[in-house]
Structures are given as C-alpha cells and as structure tokens.
Amino acid sequence: MVLYNFKSITVVPTSKDFVDIVLSKTQRKTPTVVHPNYEIGRIRNFYLRKVKFAGQSFHDRLTQILDEFPTLDDIHPFYADLMNVLYDRDHYKLALGQLNTARSLVDNVNKDYAKLMKYGDSLFRCKQLKKAALGRMCTIMKKQQASLTYLEQVRQHLARLPSIDPNTRTLIICGYPNVGKSSFLNKVTRAHVDVQPYAFTTKSLFVGHTDYQYLPWQVIDTPGILDHPLEERNTIEMQSITALAHLRAAIIYIVDISEQCGYNIKQQVALFHSIKALFTNKPVLVVLNKTDVTKVEDLAEEEKKLIQGLATDGAELITMSTLTEDGVSQVKTTACEKLLAQRVEAKLKGKKVNDSLNRLHVAQPKPRDGKERPAFIPPSVQKMREAKVNGEMNELEIDENPEDETPFWLRGVGTKEWKRRYQLKNPDWNFDNIPEIIDGHNIADFIDPDILERLEELEREEEELMKNAENQMDEDEFELDEEQAATVKKIKEKKLSLMESSRLNRKIKTYKPRKYEKDDDMNPDAMGAHLQEMGLDPTRAVQRARSTSRQPRKRTRSATPADGEMDVDASPREIKRQQREASLTPKPGEGFKDFKHKEKALKVAKKAMIKLTKKSARHGEADRHVYDLKPKHLFSGTRGGGKTDRR
Structure with missing residues (x-):
C-alpha cells in the first residue's frame, strides 16, 4: 500500500495568479450593486462582506497549500532525508513558514478592517476602507512570489518521484555505476529502465514490482555510488545512500568481475566495505555479474581472495549474467527468502507476538478412561510402505514419482495408486481414461466397433440407388394421354378463375398499356370530359388539341379584361x-x-x-436573425474607474 501520494498536491499559483483568483472570486460571489441613498448599516454590511470574503479566500487557499505539502517531521525518515537531499530541508521549511506567516498577516488585516468598517459614516469612506483592506492583502501575497515559485517546482518534482512504500517487502540493488543494476531490474520486474554502456545512466531511484510466493515485492534500482567520503557525494549518490540507510530491505550488491564498468574488483570491494555500515541488520547478497564475459575460475588468486572476503557477516555470494539470464532467478529467489526469514524472525522477537499467542488455543481431548491410544497405521498402508522401501512393488503400485515420500492420501486423486484402490466389479475398469456412466460401462462400451464399415456399406448402397433412379428416368418417356391432358387443362382453367375472382374481391383494376388505349381515352373528347369533371373550362384545350395547325397564335388585346388581366380603371x-x-x-x-x-x-x-x-422563434424557415449579439450575462464584468464610481 502506498502511504504517500505526492501526485495529488494541488498546483501552486504564482503571486499574480493568486491575487487574480481571489479578487475574481470575490467579485463573482458577492453583491455588486450599492447606492448612496441606502441606509449606512446596509452600506457597511455590503463592503464588510467583500472584505471578509476576500480574507477568507486567501486564508483557505494558503491553508490548502500548507496542508497538502508534507511536513518533514511527520513523514517517514526515508522521505524526509530524500527531500532534504533533493530540495534542502531549510529552504523547504522556510518557504512553508513564510506562507504560514502570510496567512496570519492576512487574517490580522481582515480582522482590523472589519473593526474599522463599523466607523464608516458614508459610502465613500466604506469603499475606501474596502480598497485599503484588499490592497494590503494583495501586497502581502505579492511578496510571497519567491516562496510560491519554489514550492511549485518542489510539487512538480515530488509528482515525478516513484511511489515507494517504506514498510513493504523491498529489494535494493546497489553498486558501482554500469555494473548491471538496471539490467537486473528489467529482468526480474515489469519495469523498463534505460540501459546504456556508460556510467550514471540512472540518475534517480527507479521502482519495479514483482511477485514471489503470491506476495507483491518492490525492487528499487539506485544510482551508482563512488568510493569517496560522504561529504563529497553529490545529489545523485545521496539518493542511494538515503535508500540504503532508511529502508528495511534485502541488499543486492552487484560486482562486475569483468571490470567492463571501468572500475576494478579491488575498488568495488573497497566500496562494499565503506558502505557496509548501512547494511546493518539487513540480509546482504553479493552478486558476481557478467560471468558470460569472465568466469570466477579465471580470476587471479588475489582477486578471488578479495571476493571471498565479501562473504562475511552472513553475506552470500552468487554468480549471475543478465545477458544470458543465467542465475537471475536464483538471485531473486535467494534474496526474497532471506528477507522473508528475517521478517518472520523479527516478528517472533517482537512484543506483538505474545498478544497473538494469547488469542490462540490448542484444544486437547480429555481422557475418558485409562486406556492408551497410540497412533494407528493400517496394516495395508504399512505393508505398502515397506514394499516401496524394499523395491517390491509392481509397476501398477509404483507412483509417477517413486522418490516422493508424501503419503498416498496426500497425493492427487488421479494417480495410479488411487486408481488401483477403486472397487469396481471388473478390475480392468480401474484404469479407464473415461469414467463409467452406467452399470460399470462408459461411452466407449456403447460404441459399435464395426460402425465405420457399416457406414461405408450404407454409402455404397445409396450410390447404387441413385444410379438406378437416373437410368429409370432416362428410359421412361414423359408423355400424357388424352385423359391426363384434359385433367391438366381443367386445373389450369380453375387456377385462372381463382386468380380473377381474387382480383375482383380485392377491387384491383387492371390497366392496359397506353398503345391499346388510344381509341378509348386518348382523344380530345375524353380529355374535355376529364377537365370538365375537375371544374375547368375545356373549350380552348379541346380546340387546341383538335386543330392541326402548328403555327403560334398571335395574341390580341380584347376590349374587356380577360382572365388573369386587371382593369386599370377600377377602384x-x-x-x-x-x-x-x-x-x-x-x-x-x-x-x-x-x-x-x-x-x-x-x-x-x-x-x-x-x-x-x-x-x-423564427419569422420563417430562412430566418437566421440573432436577436442579441452580446447577451449581458456573458459580457458584463467589472467596471472601470470612470464615472460609474458608486461601487
């Protein structure tokens, strides 16, 4: 479980943004209209409300910043020292202290001007007191520009830090630069750390997570450490020192025996002894890496003695190659086992174990008589054990793993020993792969063994029948006699009569093509009758249709206004x-x-x-008129310092 979530810290605004946020909020959340003819008490309350609201807004915003940033005295020592290395403890405390002082000053200004507002005897004086109060608050906040900028940089860096739980099961990888620490982390966890063939590729702590014995583990890759005094170590090296000093973890110290990292074995052994004080009360594992380049047997005697000297105070030597992955899983397993054993031992030595033991009760049966009842092993089981030890068991009685000393009742039910103990009518059924379904029989017992041959016989018989039917169709001549032809004719006539009656019942009118209707409908008389039914005068249309002349007619002006023409002399x-x-x-x-x-x-x-x-709300479907281009609720804001001075 991650105890410290620095990514949730709210963004710290600059002093200018801080002032703009508070003043804008004050303008939006408080009334904005006051008139000189109001009662003086109402005017005082109007401006007093603005002063108090602005002061409370400054107070809440500063309190949020002070509460979200971690206090170095209250968090885990690992994070406290890490923040001291990265950001300087004094500078960090000074910035938070200045914001705390600014909050107190804003509260005092708010309180003082709330008292002075009671003595305002006019709108002008109340307004001037409000301006003075907000001005002093803004001045106080503008002086905190440096602290706010520094805290914003700290917040951004804290958000980039890995989430490390100081109390969970942890493995820490340390050693000289470029010895294979990041490569090992990539192999055993789901992390992906950049690996390059030069020193100090890793400049900060990287965390990967893995599983062992169904438990989550965190593996920390630390930057490389050089062998020089603590005072001369830089910020990158001090992150590793902080992790080694404060985290209860298993230490994996990696040594590059091929010396491709640029440091010889003597220097790497010297670094181990110089930081050995940080390994107190922690399981230590010394890993000899890059054995694919140089074998341990190929080292000089002096170098072998130096490496053997590392295996002191409970440290264990293991060889590994991250390139070929030889020994990687062994290193992980050994480190996890050593850390688990130490954590269990520490819990047993602690004070809490007595509280847990007091709550445990082992029930013992009370003797009901004076008889002794020792452990009883059935004779069949005892006989089987003796036969197994002496090698007298036959193949059916031997289990898949003869060297396994686990009693047969603790093994899998599907093993041969268990199947041999099945009590079925026929002993041959014991080792069937398919279990019985009824009366000792399974599915295989109900399948005809000759089913494939019978299927082939049926297919051959079907092919012969199909061939005979085709030959018979070819031989017969499909001709109808007079009686059959008369029957077919009656059927067709009956079918046509049924179709006609159906059309009549559904009132379906059949139409003839236009080329057959010229004599009936497509003539001037029919057209005139149709127009007359519609209420129109068909005289001209009929005359035009009957006339054979194709010359355009000249239009003559009539004395009286015709249809569609207006009388200009009318009213x-x-x-x-x-x-x-x-x-x-x-x-x-x-x-x-x-x-x-x-x-x-x-x-x-x-x-x-x-x-x-x-x-x-349109005049028509083509109306695109916008009634109000600038609605007041969107474009009205604070007024300037012009004539409208009454606020």
Missing part, C-alpha cells in the same frame, strides 16, 4: 381583389383544380409554417 379595392384572385387562380402545372382548392392548400401550408416558426 383600388377592386384592383386589390383582382390581384388576390389572380394570385390564387391556379396556373397550368400547379396541380390545383380551382380557386378553392388552391386557397385550402395555402391555408394548410400557413398552419404548418406557424408551428415551425413558433418552435424556434
């Missing part, structure tokens, strides 16, 4: 009526019968358009 009211009738008179191609038909269609269209325009 204005009559002219308006004539215009309306002319507009409503159906024209060829519009598809209306008469004047009433067109008027009715226009009314229906008008009703439909009313519904459309009412729904979206």
Whole structure:
C-alpha cells in the first residue's frame, strides 16, 4: 500500500495568479450593486462582506497549500532525508513558514478592517476602507512570489518521484555505476529502465514490482555510488545512500568481475566495505555479474581472495549474467527468502507476538478412561510402505514419482495408486481414461466397433440407388394421354378463375398499356370530359388539341379584361381583389383544380409554417436573425474607474 501520494498536491499559483483568483472570486460571489441613498448599516454590511470574503479566500487557499505539502517531521525518515537531499530541508521549511506567516498577516488585516468598517459614516469612506483592506492583502501575497515559485517546482518534482512504500517487502540493488543494476531490474520486474554502456545512466531511484510466493515485492534500482567520503557525494549518490540507510530491505550488491564498468574488483570491494555500515541488520547478497564475459575460475588468486572476503557477516555470494539470464532467478529467489526469514524472525522477537499467542488455543481431548491410544497405521498402508522401501512393488503400485515420500492420501486423486484402490466389479475398469456412466460401462462400451464399415456399406448402397433412379428416368418417356391432358387443362382453367375472382374481391383494376388505349381515352373528347369533371373550362384545350395547325397564335388585346388581366380603371379595392384572385387562380402545372382548392392548400401550408416558426422563434424557415449579439450575462464584468464610481 502506498502511504504517500505526492501526485495529488494541488498546483501552486504564482503571486499574480493568486491575487487574480481571489479578487475574481470575490467579485463573482458577492453583491455588486450599492447606492448612496441606502441606509449606512446596509452600506457597511455590503463592503464588510467583500472584505471578509476576500480574507477568507486567501486564508483557505494558503491553508490548502500548507496542508497538502508534507511536513518533514511527520513523514517517514526515508522521505524526509530524500527531500532534504533533493530540495534542502531549510529552504523547504522556510518557504512553508513564510506562507504560514502570510496567512496570519492576512487574517490580522481582515480582522482590523472589519473593526474599522463599523466607523464608516458614508459610502465613500466604506469603499475606501474596502480598497485599503484588499490592497494590503494583495501586497502581502505579492511578496510571497519567491516562496510560491519554489514550492511549485518542489510539487512538480515530488509528482515525478516513484511511489515507494517504506514498510513493504523491498529489494535494493546497489553498486558501482554500469555494473548491471538496471539490467537486473528489467529482468526480474515489469519495469523498463534505460540501459546504456556508460556510467550514471540512472540518475534517480527507479521502482519495479514483482511477485514471489503470491506476495507483491518492490525492487528499487539506485544510482551508482563512488568510493569517496560522504561529504563529497553529490545529489545523485545521496539518493542511494538515503535508500540504503532508511529502508528495511534485502541488499543486492552487484560486482562486475569483468571490470567492463571501468572500475576494478579491488575498488568495488573497497566500496562494499565503506558502505557496509548501512547494511546493518539487513540480509546482504553479493552478486558476481557478467560471468558470460569472465568466469570466477579465471580470476587471479588475489582477486578471488578479495571476493571471498565479501562473504562475511552472513553475506552470500552468487554468480549471475543478465545477458544470458543465467542465475537471475536464483538471485531473486535467494534474496526474497532471506528477507522473508528475517521478517518472520523479527516478528517472533517482537512484543506483538505474545498478544497473538494469547488469542490462540490448542484444544486437547480429555481422557475418558485409562486406556492408551497410540497412533494407528493400517496394516495395508504399512505393508505398502515397506514394499516401496524394499523395491517390491509392481509397476501398477509404483507412483509417477517413486522418490516422493508424501503419503498416498496426500497425493492427487488421479494417480495410479488411487486408481488401483477403486472397487469396481471388473478390475480392468480401474484404469479407464473415461469414467463409467452406467452399470460399470462408459461411452466407449456403447460404441459399435464395426460402425465405420457399416457406414461405408450404407454409402455404397445409396450410390447404387441413385444410379438406378437416373437410368429409370432416362428410359421412361414423359408423355400424357388424352385423359391426363384434359385433367391438366381443367386445373389450369380453375387456377385462372381463382386468380380473377381474387382480383375482383380485392377491387384491383387492371390497366392496359397506353398503345391499346388510344381509341378509348386518348382523344380530345375524353380529355374535355376529364377537365370538365375537375371544374375547368375545356373549350380552348379541346380546340387546341383538335386543330392541326402548328403555327403560334398571335395574341390580341380584347376590349374587356380577360382572365388573369386587371382593369386599370377600377377602384383600388377592386384592383386589390383582382390581384388576390389572380394570385390564387391556379396556373397550368400547379396541380390545383380551382380557386378553392388552391386557397385550402395555402391555408394548410400557413398552419404548418406557424408551428415551425413558433418552435424556434423564427419569422420563417430562412430566418437566421440573432436577436442579441452580446447577451449581458456573458459580457458584463467589472467596471472601470470612470464615472460609474458608486461601487
């Protein structure tokens, strides 16, 4: 479980943004209208509310910053020292202390001007007190620019730190630069750390997670350490020292015996002895890496003695090659086992174990008589054990793993020993792969062994029948005698009569093609009758259809106004009526019968358009008018310092 989640710290604004946020919030969350003719008590409350709201906003914002940043005295010593290495403890405390002081000053300004506001005797004086209070608060915050900028940088760096749980099962990898620490981390965990053939590729702590015995483990890759005094170590090296000093973990010290890292074995052994004080009360594992390049047997005697000298105080030597993955899993298993054993031993030595033991009770049966009842082993089991030890068991009695000393009742139920003990009617059924389903029989017992041969016989018989049927169809001549032909004719006639009656019942009218209807419908008389039914005068149309002349007719002006023409000498009211009738008179191609038909269609269209325009507040379907380009609730803000000075 991760105890410290530094990624949730809120962003620290700059002093300018801090002031803008608070003043904007004050303007939005408090009333904005006051008039000189108000009662003086109402005016005082108006400005007092603004002062108190701004002060409380500054106070809440600063409190949030102070609460979210970790206090070095309250967190784990590992994180406290790590923050001291990365950010300087004094500078960090000074920045938080300055913000705490700024919060107190803002509270004092808020309190003082709330008292002075009670003595304001006019709108102007109350307003000046409000301006002075907000101005002093903003001045206090503007002086905190350096602290706010520093804390924002610290927050960004804290968010990038790995989430390390100081109390969980941990493996720490350490050693000189470029000895294979990051490669080992990539092999045993799901992490992906950059690996390069030069020193100090890893400049900060990297964490990977792995599983062992169904338990989660965290593996920490530390930057390389050089062998020089503690005072001369830089920030990168001090991160490794901090992790080694404060985390209860198993230490994996990696030594490059091929010396490709740029440091010889003597220097690496010297570094181990210089930081050995950090390994106190921790299981240590010395890993000889890069054995694919140089074998331990190929080393000089002096180097072998130096390496053997590392195996002191419980440290264990293991060889490994991260390139060929030889010994990688062994290193992981050994380190995890050593750490688990130490954690269990520490818990047994602790004070909490007595509290747990007091809550455990081992029940012992009370003797009901004076008889002794020792452990009883059945004779068959005892006989089987003796036969197994003496090698007298046959193949069916021998288990898959003869060297396994586990009693047979603790082994898998599907083993041969268990199957041999099945009590079935026929002993041959004991070792069937398919279990019985009824009366000692399984599915295989109900399958005919000759089923494939019978299937082939059926297929051959079917092919012969198909060939005989085809030959018979070819030999027979498909001809009808007179009686059969008469029957077929009656059936067809009956079918046609049924179709005709069905059409009549459904009132379906059949149409003939136009080329057969020329004599009946496509003539001028039929057209005139059709137009007359629609209420139109067919005289001109019939005459035009009957005339054989193709010459265009000349238009003559008549003495009286014809249809569609207006009388210019008529009154204005009559002219308006004539215009309306002319507009409503159906024209060829519009598809209306008469004047009433067109008027009715226009009314229906008008009703439909009313519904459309009412729904979206439009004049018509083409209306794109925007009624208010700048609505007040979006564009009204704080007023300037001009004539509207009453606020």
